[in-house]
Amino acid sequence: MNHDKEPAKTGTKAGARGLPVLESETLFQGRNEIVIRHQGAEYRMKITRQGKLILNK
Template identity: 55%
Template structure:
């Protein structure tokens, strides 16, 4: 029994929408030596904290 191999010429390259560059910031620049900051977003205050293990926690 013969199996046909797929024809590579039939494959069409997928076009992707342009991706906006995501800005990256250092946590040290955001916290500036503090272990906790408050973030005001859409009328709500959020608390971001660096834990003893160095993880970030965001609470409403």
């Protein structure tokens, strides 16, 4: 994680569950692909040409 940049901005509530909202633009920062590390494993998230998200291990 790069601590030099601002943390991802969260929105208010998502529906009735009150879950945080992260904008994809904030996560991807102009890129088409990012890596998410979860419990030591790396996952790649891509934005397709159709604007959909795909998550692969």
